[in-house]
Amino acid sequence: MTDMILPPGLMISAPASGTGKTTVMLGLLRALAEDGLTVQPFKSGPDYIDPAFHLAAAGRSSFNLDTWAMAPDLLTAIAGEAAGADIVVAEGSMGLYDGVATRGLTGMGSSAETARRMGWPVVLVLDVGGQAQSAAATALGFRNYAPDLPFAGVILNRCASPRHERLIRLGMERAGLPVLGVLPRRGDLTLPERHLGLIQAVEHPDLDAAIAGYATFLREHVDLEAIRAAAACNAGVAAGPLPVPPAQRIALARDAAFSFTYPHLLEGWHRAGAEILPFSPLADEAPAPDADLVWLPGGYPELHAGPLAAAQTYRAGLRKHAETKPVHGECGGYMALGEALIDKNGTRHEMAGLLGLVTSYEKRKFHLGYRRAHLQAPMPGHAPGAALRGHEFHYSTILAQPDAPLAQVADADGNPVPETGSHRGHVTGTFFHMIAGEPE
Template identity: 60%
Template sequence: MIPPGLLISAPASGCGKTTLMLGLLAALRAQGIAVQPFKSGPDYIDPAFHTAASGRASFNLDSWSMDAARIEGLVGNAKGADLILAEGSMGLFDGVAVPGASGNGASADIAAHMGWPVVLVLDASGAAQSVAATALGFAQMRPDVRLAGVVLNRVASKRHEALIRVGMKQVGITVFGSLPRQKDIAMPERHLGLVQASEQENLPEILSNAAGFVAAHVDIPALIAAAAGTLQDAPPPAQIIPPGQRIALAQDDAFAFVYPHLLAGWRAAGATILPFSPLANEAPDDSADVCWLPGGYPELHAGRIAAAENFRKGLQNFVRTRAVHGECGGYMAMGVGIIDKDGIRHQMTGLLGLETSFATRKMHLGYRKADLHAAIPGHPALARLRGHEFHYATILSEPDAPLAQIIDSNDVVVPETGSVKRYDGGGVATGTFFHMIAEAA
């Protein structure tokens, strides 16, 4: 059976939904309640925090990239849990203009599809009864999305809270809790968002503080009672063809961004994942038949990667006879060099001719569709992939053969095509700036 669920969302980014999500996960876990977390949208940082807080692997659900069957199959991971909590992205109704596989990518799509009532986190700074007007608008925006109630955040005083509650009572909206202003559980951020969970030395303390803070100011039993859902049982997870049967997977603070549903799908298909750390100067396992370099923050560790001679030579030997694929940061590390924010150039592995720079930042953000000109591990030529791109690198050169035609969510061609290079021994290097989420139907 699939347990009931709630979607934690907000009118916009920065309202406090991650604080509430992590606090609830940690508090419920401390009470012995098994909670299955999910993340709406193409975010690869939040799920690691969810997993740390809940003790259960968190999975992304994305209506633009995933069809309904894939979403429902992933929700099947909630079997055996007592409750589902899904964290939204951006604002509740924020998505792209042109719908994709099963929606436009908005968190509201997931709430409507799964029948999960929404708990809206409202930043109450600088307003009082007027906050209720915002909540009322969200309650009425889409008839297929039900607002369970709100949690007020950054409340200045008891008087401030009382005034807001007066407004909420006037429009008939439940207030589940009121979080006062505080900075004790703020997590450091960098240009792509939160610092990764693996880099948080005091993460247990942060989660414990968040749990105590939320438990003290939110009516958790009332939240649990508001949970609902329309899915009683889930279909089998959609099949994901692995890139190989033995996958050498780069995994450390420089290469950490791989979607959990892909790893789970590869393992379910019988693949063996062989992690290695480029930052520890480790080469890919020679018994692997494919090597996968995920995204991450290679620009922050460019000096260490450049000095990792064993990693570089091991990867160069590997690609002579086998396939190596890189996504975003992994793709950049497969190039000839990265120029860091201070203008210093660092040698990369040279599997491809790509050169990138962070000295002059340029944001690349959005959904991507790729029609492959050449095969990548797990997907043949002519396959169409759906994914998402987010980085600040300036592309100085991308001289190898184009891997794919890339278009954005509005069907506008994107100039960064990815790259493919073949080696005399039968190996092939491929890379893209976007992170694959699913193969399109």
Template identity: 60%
Template structure:
């Protein structure tokens, strides 16, 4: 049975990803097979996990997925020696709605699967208070078990001693303390970390993180605190319907936000995926029966997308006879225009009337439940789709027929309804699963 752990923290930006990658690579160097997962809706971290372990990582999400889907996804860790689930935000952060038991919080996954939690604590600007925070997290929810703590960004040996003493008095194990080490900081941009495939030195960075963590953290003690987990047979698979039999999928630095479990579900249902690169001025494959433009960073490449006439004309020709769907960034590219952060407007594909701007950034973040008012690839009117929205664009115009009635996780109706015109559809939310 694999040893299983959840890596979490009191908040974002504390060092969960760095510790997860370092532990995974350090144990892999010891000859152990490590399987990672990501709790919550995050496209970027699973690619880092794969780089560290050599095994594909997938998302598990207690708000968007039912228990059977989560059991199906985590069962791939059954043949590993160690299973690590990296959390998102703080340990208990999720949907703040009365009566909701599956909140999307990392704690849901830890309790559901019975995996102990290793907390990453950054005691910068404090000492004994760090122990109070850790103790509060330990005691907040009875079904969540704390294995211990790794301190990060410790200022000095005296600082470490103060925090360690307080944690020991609170009965909390300290597996190690990491001094500040700028060389293993992962570069960031507005939607999170710069993607793994964009970093040529990612292997060396993970190796350095593993060396550094192994020097300051008791890896054997961390492993000893893990739960012994036996995967349970899943009653059902993934609640995902492929959008077509042969899918032309935009895939490059501008269109990279695709959940691994979605692609796996499409292939498991017999669909073929034919990637193409809009940034390389490629058009969707003419033999495909549907085109899918995922999210990503079109705002960083808007000028190039606007200049790539072969891509835009090929996409328009495709949409004359077959469905084209865009998610978030892909939706923006299907629109009439995109204004970048410098205030420069770029013409997009024009299949929809949507106009968006990054000149005045406004964050849109949260779970979404959409009831389709019109069909979109793979789903009929009335379908209830669960997803997540995260972008900084402002809507200047959204004139087409609304695609769906969209609610946030509290049940409030939101303005980002998605659009439909002809064979083109688009949504600001990224699809995770369908309610069934």
């Protein structure tokens, strides 16, 4: 392992979800890139949609950092992806201090832990609608809750008028908090959403124009020079290894139905010399016949269940591969490997039938949280007995799961969950998206 000096950075966070931090993040990434800077984006926490938006805004791949699921060596290895950049901009998840109750491999999973570990000062995005000087009390509480956390200042979002701004600034001055920007209320500064959060970046009707608009808006209302001056970082980190590939030639489903793959996994696979062979089930493409492994990531199969059921070439190729070689699916990919998927209208769609799993979206049930799995059977890249860390986020209900369980699965606090995954022959599947294996 080698020591690296990383560029200065910032953590864009907020008191809660829904404050506008993602649009601030995208506008800031694009504005800094337009100024000629090489900007490295990161996402704190287990999110697989935001990094694609970050890539579109900055022109550089974004990576997740997760203190609950990742060991310190993996965190520093991923942070090392910032080498060569001029500045780092990371986006937090939920509220700044939100995490789980039981410590994981490095921490509780909060954005504050990521910022503290990397030495990135926090830019707190505040929705100031419906309050004036009281906004300073909120911001002061966030700054003082963890006095050792570096704090850059605040961006005031959804400010109603110049008078409103003056009142809020009075409170911030009294609290000694730098105001880095004031964004007036605008109804068009929102991104389309669906049940897992934002729509995918590839589905946005005019994403580049939207991000360019966010950048222009931030230039008009945010002190970019002050933000750049506030960026900082720890002196250096030791680069460790990224995750190794589960096979040499990996056929990876990649289209609007299957797109949720963590960037650090793909980068680790590439760096170790694995060949990624993308194919599109929605285009009725079969996986490469000479692939060693077929991997179906998560996504939105429930929105494309009809075309998947009709994709005969894809299904025949998948079944042929499974006769002699491994197939693995995560969440949406797991559902697509099952017997059937019932959509929100109650229509049953036949899936690949490689597992007996039947899932339904007719009555939505929310499944969200970190997962720790002890494998009871092998899955690609991991032997029985291995412990894996991941995250589950879906609205489907299991109607049938007749195959043998793949793992004993628990939430972050050690409570067992019924979504154990399953296996049959060369086929395995999990409802959680794997983030990393635990160190032996």
